[in-house]
Each structure stands twice: as structure tokens, then as C-alpha cells.
Amino acid sequence: MRAVVIRDGGILVEARPDPEPGSGEALVRVRAAGLNGADLLQRAGSYPVPPGVPADMPGMEFAGEVLRNGPRAERFNVGDRVMGLIAGAGQAELVVVHERLLMPVPAKLDWPAAGGLPEVFTTAHDALFTQCGLQPGERLLVHGAAGGVGTAAVQLGRATGARVSATVRNAKHREMVAALGAAVLAPGDFVDAGPFDVILELVGAPNMRDNLRALRTGGRISVIGTGAGATVEEFPLGLLMARRGRIHGSTLRGRSLEEKALTARALERSVLPLFATGALRVPVHKTFSLERAAEAYDAFAAGGKLGKIVLTA
Amino acid sequence: MRAVVIRDGGILVEARPDPEPGSGEALVRVRAAGLNGADLLQRAGSYPVPPGVPADMPGMEFAGEVLRNGPRAERFNVGDRVMGLIAGAGQAELVVVHERLLMPVPAKLDWPAAGGLPEVFTTAHDALFTQCGLQPGERLLVHGAAGGVGTAAVQLGRATGARVSATVRNAKHREMVAALGAAVLAPGDFVDAGPFDVILELVGAPNMRDNLRALRTGGRISVIGTGAGATVEEFPLGLLMARRGRIHGSTLRGRSLEEKALTARALERSVLPLFATGALRVPVHKTFSLERAAEAYDAFAAGGKLGKIVLTA
Numbered sequence: 001m002r003a004v005v006i007r008d009g010g011i012l013v014e015a016r017p018d019p020e021p022g023s024g025e026a027l028v029r030v031r032a033a034g035l036n037g038a039d040l041l042q043r044a045g046s047y048p049v050p051p052g053v054p055a056d057m058p059g060m061e062f063a064g065e066v067l068r069n070g071p072r073a074e075r076f077n078v079g080d081r082v083m084g085l086i087a088g089a090g091q092a093e094l095v096v097v098h099e100r101l102l103m104p105v106p107a108k109l110d111w112p113a114a115g116g117l118p119e120v121f122t123t124a125h126d127a128l129f130t131q132c133g134l135q136p137g138e139r140l141l142v143h144g145a146a147g148g149v150g151t152a153a154v155q156l157g158r159a160t161g162a163r164v165s166a167t168v169r170n171a172k173h174r175e176m177v178a179a180l181g182a183a184v185l186a187p188g189d190f191v192d193a194g195p196f197d198v199i200l201e202l203v204g205a206p207n208m209r210d211n212l213r214a215l216r217t218g219g220r221i222s223v224i225g226t227g228a229g230a231t232v233e234e235f236p237l238g239l240l241m242a243r244r245g246r247i248h249g250s251t252l253r254g255r256s257l258e259e260k261a262l263t264a265r266a267l268e269r270s271v272l273p274l275f276a277t278g279a280l281r282v283p284v285h286k287t288f289s290l291e292r293a294a295e296a297y298d299a300f301a302a303g304g305k306l307g308k309i310v311l312t313a
Numbered sequence: 314m315r316a317v318v319i320r321d322g323g324i325l326v327e328a329r330p331d332p333e334p335g336s337g338e339a340l341v342r343v344r345a346a347g348l349n350g351a352d353l354l355q356r357a358g359s360y361p362v363p364p365g366v367p368a369d370m371p372g373m374e375f376a377g378e379v380l381r382n383g384p385r386a387e388r389f390n391v392g393d394r395v396m397g398l399i400a401g402a403g404q405a406e407l408v409v410v411h412e413r414l415l416m417p418v419p420a421k422l423d424w425p426a427a428g429g430l431p432e433v434f435t436t437a438h439d440a441l442f443t444q445c446g447l448q449p450g451e452r453l454l455v456h457g458a459a460g461g462v463g464t465a466a467v468q469l470g471r472a473t474g475a476r477v478s479a480t481v482r483n484a485k486h487r488e489m490v491a492a493l494g495a496a497v498l499a500p501g502d503f504v505d506a507g508p509f510d511v512i513l514e515l516v517g518a519p520n521m522r523d524n525l526r527a528l529r530t531g532g533r534i535s536v537i538g539t540g541a542g543a544t545v546e547e548f549p550l551g552l553l554m555a556r557r558g559r560i561h562g563s564t565l566r567g568r569s570l571e572e573k574a575l576t577a578r579a580l581e582r583s584v585l586p587l588f589a590t591g592a593l594r595v596p597v598h599k600t601f602s603l604e605r606a607a608e609a610y611d612a613f614a615a616g617g618k619l620g621k622i623v624l625t626a
Contacts, residue, residue, distance in 0.1 A: 131559075205550055217567075226550050235548035237518055237539050240562030246444075247560045249553030254530075 003092035004293045004311070006043050006056045011294040016057075019096040021070030026099050028082060030064040032115025032287075033091045035300045035309045036148070037227075038253060042088075043297060050087050050254060059090025060253065063105055063114030064313075073099045081105035083114045085122060085260055087253065091293060093313050100261040103268050106275040113282040116148070116308030121280075122263045123224060123252055124152035124200070125271050130263075131248040132198045132220035136161030141190060141214065144202030144225060145182055146173035146306050151283050153200050154182045156271070159279040165193055169203070173306045176283075190214055198222070205229040212239040222248045283307030316405035317606045317624070319356050319369045324607040329370075332409040334383030339412050341395060343377040345428025345600075346404045348613045348622045349461070350540075351566060355401075356610060363400050363567060372403025373566065376418055376427030377626075386412045394418035396427045398435060398573055400566065404606060406626050413574040416581050419588040426595040429461070429621030434593075435576045436537060436565055437465035437513070438584050443576075444561040445511045445533035449474030454503060454527065457515030457538060458495060459486035459619050464596050466513050467495045469584070472592040478506055482516070486619045489596075503527055511535070518542040525552040535561045596620030 003016045021027040039058040041047035049055050063083035066076045076082055082102040086095055105114040127149075128134045140157040144150050145166030157164040158181030166182035167190055168174045174184045185193050194214035201207055204226035211221050240247070252263075274280040285307035288296035293311055300309045316329045334340040352371040354360035362368050376396035379389045389395055395415040399408055418427040440462075441447045453470040457463050458479030470477040471494030479495035480503055481487045487497045498506050507527035514520055517539035524534050553560070565576075587593040598620035601609035606624055613622045 205548075208548075208550070223550050223554060226554070230549060230551040232545070232548040232550060235518075235521075235545040236543065237521070237536050237545060237562060238543040240560070241536060241539070241564050242562075242567075244563050244567075245561075247553070248558075249550060249555075250557050251554050254555075254557075 001093040002290060003089065004058055004290065006058060009043060009045065011043060011297045013291050013293055016092065018094055021068060021073065021096045023071045024073050024098055024100070025070040025096050026066050026073050026076060026082070026102060027068040027070070028062065028064045028095050028097060029067045030062045030090070030093055030095055030313050032064070032111040033059050033062040033311045033313070034116035034119060035296060035311070036060050036119050040297065040301055053088035057089035057092065059086065059088060059092065061085055061115065061118040062090040062095055063111055063117070064095070067094070069099070075099040076102060081114070083118055084264060085118045085252070091290070091311055093290065098257060098261070100257070101264055103264050103272065106272050108278070109275060109282070112284045112287045112310040112312060115312070116284055116310045117282050119252070120148040120152040120308070121156070121271055122267060123149045124156055125267060126252070126263055127200055127222040127224055127248070127250060128153060128156055128198060129270070130266065131222050131250060134160070134162055134198045137163070138197035139163045139165065139195070139216070141194070141196040141199045142166045142182065142202070143200065143207050144169065145177045146170060147202060148308055149224065150202050151177070151180060151306070154180045155280050158182070159274050165190070165196070170304060176306050195219065201225065203228045205232045208232045209234070209236065212236060212243060212245060215243045215245050218244050220246045220248065222250065224250050285309055287312050289313070314406040315603060316402065317371060317603065319371060322356060322358065324356060324610045326604050326606055329405065331407055334381060334386065334409045336384045337386050337411055337413070338383040338409050339379050339386050339389060339395070339415060340381040340383070341375065341377045341408050341410060342380045343375045343403070343406055343408055343626050345377070345424040346372050346375040346624045346626070347429035347432060348609060348624070349373050349432050353610065353614055366401035370402035370405065372399065372401060372405065374398055374428065374431040375403040375408055376424055376430070377408070380407070382412070388412040389415060394427070396431055397577060398431050398565070404603070404624055406603070411570060411574070413570070414577055416577050416585065419585050421591070422588060422595070425597045425600045425623040425625060428625070429597055429623045430595050432565070433461040433465040433621070434469070434584055435580060436462045437469055438580060439565070439576055440513055440535040440537050440561070440563060441466060441469055441511060442583070443579065444535050444563060447473070447475055447511045450476070451510035452476045452478065452508070452529070454507070454509040454512045455479045455495065455515070456513065456520055457482065458490045458497075459483055460515060461621055462537065463515050464490070464493060464620070467493045468593050471495070472587050478503070478509070483617060489619050508532065514538065516541045518545045521545045522547070522549060525549060525556060525558060528556045528558050531557050533559045533561065535563065537563050598622055600625050602626070
């Protein structure tokens with residue numbers, strides 16, 4: 001098979017041996033595979049990959065057709081459209097993955113949308129609902145709402161009855177984030193626009209003190225992105241106590257098979273039906289063929305996009 | 314009735330009008346009322362009391378006998394031994410309190426123990442179980458374990474199958490905390506003794522960075538005391554994310570009637586039966602008659618005690 005490979009900080013596409021499905025696993029012919037921030041970190045050599053995952057093969061999500069079931073794999077039939085998270089090596093013509101990690105692709109979604117769905121919607125759903133217990137009618141604030149996880153979170157909040165506000169750093173994306181259903185705030189104005197029940201922090205440390213000020217009593221903050229800084233200077237525990245607040249930190253990639261499988265079940269139950277009704281969509285910025293992966297990475301690194309960059313194969 | 318009153322930063326005992334029970338409320342003849350840190354803050358004028366509570370009458374917990382039921386109050390009969398949290402004015406011969414906030418006093422407990430139970434065991438149970446979801450077999454670390462909440466937390470963890478470690482600042486209390494069932498650590502050694510599933514922070518900001526280092530993946534931290542400092546100088550969000558950790562801040566006093574009533578139901582269900590079996594006890598350091606309240610406050614302020622200081626009436 002052809003696969004995206006990292007060598008000396010650059011992206012190549014090379015031939016690699018076809019993987020073989022083991023017990024409980026499916027072999028999937030990949031049709032689309034999204035790029036994520038962690039792929040860039042891996043390209044730079046600064047993302048520790050989990051044990052058993054090749055350090056030189058990036059790719060955390062994919063969509064495609066089941067080619068063959070390994071022994072005792074039976075959830076899907078050959079030819080079924082599936083998608084899912086994978087610990088690595090997802091940007092290749094073939095992947096082998098445990099069938100419990102696979103989800104069916106909603107009929108309405110084309111390959112690029114399906115290939116760019118798992119990572120951002122799993123991350124956003126896990127943060128908003130599994131961690132923060134977002135409830136209908138509550139007020140949600142998404143910091144960094146123009147990114148992949150941010151657009152997923154705005155849509156999920158909106159589709160489930162939350163009242164959604166958002167900060168967007170790049171002014172040119174404000175209109176599109178507003179079109180997704182959020183009241184878009186200037187980054188400096190969010191405290192006065194509070195209080196919020198749930199705050200999704202995708203920007204980082206500089207917001208954290210004001211996040212506590214903007215939090216309603218009993219509010220929850222989920223921190224899953226720290227691009228603007230990871231160290232909070234002078235973090236006020238007294239305010240956290242006064243708010244009776246809760247702060248979650250999380251990452252997806254280091255989780256166990258069973259934890260990842262649970263996120264897939266949560267998406268099947270609560271998120272995929274909302275793609276079928278049209279309440280959710282995957283904004284795809286641009287697709288590149290697998291062979292043009294290096295260009296795709298450069299486009300991703302350039303930033304300023306709204307929506308996913310997806311490799312197609 | 315006679316009641317403890319704050320005037321000009323000092324403690325007096327004065328006559329005040331007897332309170333009258335309203336709808337759903339009980340009039341209780343107080344037999345014992347514990348002192349808490351918030352009473353000292355109130356004496357110093359730096360504890361904002363909730364609306365409707367006299368700012369000059371301290372006291373957050375009590376135990377006594379039901380003297381009379383107000384209209385539609387029916388949970389308890391006249392003469393029943395009851396105890397509970399109260400928003401203020403608990404250090405008096407009489408209190409009026411909504412019957413949903415009352416709990417029956419376990420038969421084994423004498424008045425001083427009952428009067429010193431509600432605040433610390435409610436705080437500890439809420440933090441460990443309602444907030445942090447402590448599970449049997451998990452490892453619990455209690456910072457500041459020699460205080461009232463700390464000794465309650467060590468006992469609760471031990472009695473419910475958690476493996477309990479503790480730090481104690483005052484060396485002379487280490488043996489007694491160990492006797493409650495905790496492995497006592499020197500304050501600087503706890504990171505090496507980890508990882509811990511749940512950390513109860515009763516000391517404050519100086520521990521927080523090391524708490525994250527000592528936390529197991531998926532671990533929870535509850536911050537309910539900041540006597541040693543409330544501002545974390547450099548709080549590392551990246552470590553919180555890597556641990557997939559959760560930090561709760563909490564206070565008890567500002568909660569609504571229904572929230573406090575829920576904590577009373579939780580104690581009735583999960584904690585009071587463990588006093589009946591002898592698995593839990595209330596360490597009482599010293600009792601003072603109500604008329605000697607000023608001495609009691611000074612003894613509390615002097616610190617260095619292990620166990621509650623309780624007024625008896």
C-alpha cells in the first residue's frame with residue numbers, strides 16, 4: 001500500500017507492507033483521512049506516539065470501506081462504509097483497526113466529510129457532554145471556535161439546545177462561525193457577556209483567569225487546546241472555589257481501546273443521528289490526493305483555514 | 314434565648330428574641346454547636362454571610378432536640394435528636410431550620426460529637442464522593458489531614474475501601490492521623506508516593522503543581538481549603554491535559570436550600586450508618602459552654618488542635 005511517512009521533518013508518500021487484520025479487527029480501504037494538529041506535532045518530532053504505533057506514520061482518523069474481517073470480527077460486512085479514530089498510520093491506503101472503534105458513515109456524508117469527522121466531533125462531544133455534562137438551555141462559550149474542534153463544538157451545542165457564544169481570533173472567520181449558530185464575541189469581551197455554564201478552552205492559558213470570572217456558579221471548563229500558552233500565571237483557586245467550578249483537562253490519543261470504543265458508541269448514539277437530520281455538517285476546507293500529502297500538510301500549517309483539510313485515496 | 318454574637322471583632326453572648334418556626338421549619342433546642350474556620354472569618358468581618366442571615370450571629374452547624382414543628386413540618390417528632398447545617402446563627406440556644414436540612418443523630422453519638430459532625434463530614438463526603446467520585450480500591454491523598462475536614466476525609470476514605478495517604482503539617486499530629494487509617498507522608502514526599510486517584514486539597518496553592526505530578530491518569534483534585542495560599546504561581550495546563558485530570562473548587566455555605574438538603578440525604582444514606590457501626594467517629598478536642606464562647610473562639614484560633622471545638626448549651 002501507499003502511505004504517508006515522516007522523514008527528517010518532511011512528508012513523503014511511500015510503499016509500505018499491507019497490514020493484516022488480527023482477531024476482532026477489520027481491514028479498511030481508506031477513502032479519506034483528515035489532518036489534525038497532532039499530525040503537525042508528529043511531523044516536527046514532538047508528539048510522542050502510543051506504544052505499538054509506528055512513529056513515522058501519522059494519521060489519527062479515516063473513513064473507507066471494509067475490505068476484509070479478521071477472525072471473530074463481525075460488526076460490519078465487506079463493503080460497509082465505516083470511519084473512526086486510529087492511534088496512528090491513518091493516512092494510508094489501508095488501515096487495520098479493531099471493529100469496536102468503527103462507526104457507520106451516515107448516508108448523507110461523502111468521503112471527505114466522513115474522513116474529517118471522527119477526531120473533531122469525538123473531541124468536542126467528549127469535552128462538552130462526557131466531561132462537562134452540557135445541558136439544554138445552558139450557555140456555552142467556545143474559545144477558538146473557527147478551528148476544527150471549535151466548529152464541531154458550536155454545532156453540537158446549537159443542535160442540542162445550548163445557547164452558544166464563541167470567540168474567534170481571526171476576524172475573517174467571525175461571519176462563518178456566526179452562521180454555524182454562535183453569538184460571536186470579540187476575544188476581550190467575553191467576561192461581560194457571561195456568565196457561562198460551560199467553557200470550552202481551545203486557545204489556552206491566557207484565557208483562564210477570565211474564564212473563572214465568566215463562569216456561572218457550578219460551571220465547568222474543559223481545556224483541550226493550549227496553542228496560545230499552557231502555563232497560567234497566577235491561577236486563583238479562591239475564585240474556582242467561589243464559583244464551585246470544575247476544570248477538566250483532556251487528550252484523546254492516549255486513551256485505551258475500551259475508552260476510545262466508548263467514545264465511538266457515544267457518537268453513534270448522540271451525534272451521528274444529527275448528521276442524518278442535517279443539523280450537523282463537517283466543514284471541509286480543501287482535499288488533497290494522498291500523493292500530495294506534503295502540500296496538504298503545508299496548507300494545514302499555514303493556518304487561517306475554516307474547516308478540515310482531508311487527504312483522499 | 315442566649316446566642317453568640319460578634320461585635321467589633323469580639324465574641325459576646327447575649328439575649329436575642331426566640332426564633333419562630335415558619336412553614337416546613339422546625340424549632341430546635343440546641344445542645345451542641347461546632348466551631349469552624351468560617352466562624353473565625355466572620356468574627357474578623359471577612360466572611361460574607363448569605364442573604365437573610367444576621368451578619369453578627371455565627372454558627373454553621375448544630376445538634377439538639379426538636380421543640381416544635383412549624384406548619385406542614387412533619388419529618389421529625391418533638392423530642393427527636395437532630396443535627397444539621399445552618400446558614401448562620403447556629404451558636405444559640407434555639408435555631409429554626411427547614412426540616413429537609415435536618416438529619417437524625419445516630420444513637421451512638423453524644424451531643425458534642427453530633428454538634429461537630431455536620432460541617433466536616435458533609436464537606437468531606439461532598440468533595441470525595443459527590444465531586445470526585447472516589448471508588449473502593451482507589452488511592453486517596455488528603456493534604457492537611459489533621460484538621461476537621463481532613464480527619465473526616467481520612468476516615469471516610471478508609472471506611473469505604475479507598476487506600477488513604479495523608480500529609481500533616483504539624484508533626485505532633487502524625488501519629489493520630491495514622492491511627493485513623495492513613496499512611497502519613499512528609500509534606501515534601503507525596504509526589505514519589507503517588508500516583509493518586511483522588512487528592513483532597515485542604516492546604517492550598519503551594520501543593521497544586523505537585524498535585525498534578527502526583528495524579529494518576531483520570532485523577533481528580535478537590536480544592537476546599539487555601540489557608541497556605543490561594544494563588545497558584547504557574548499552573549501547568551499541559552500536565553492537567555496529559556493526566557486527563559479534573560479539578561473541583563467548592564464551598565458549602567453559599568449553596569441553595571435544595572442543594573444543602575441533598576447533602577443531608579447523602580449523609581443519611583452513606584455516612585450516618587458508618588457511625589452506627591463504629592467505623593466513623595467525630596474527634597472532639599474540647600467543649601466549652603455557650604457562655605464561654607469567647608474562650609472557645611480563642612482556643613480555635615490558636616490552632617494546633619486535632620478534633621473539633623464544640624459549644625454546649
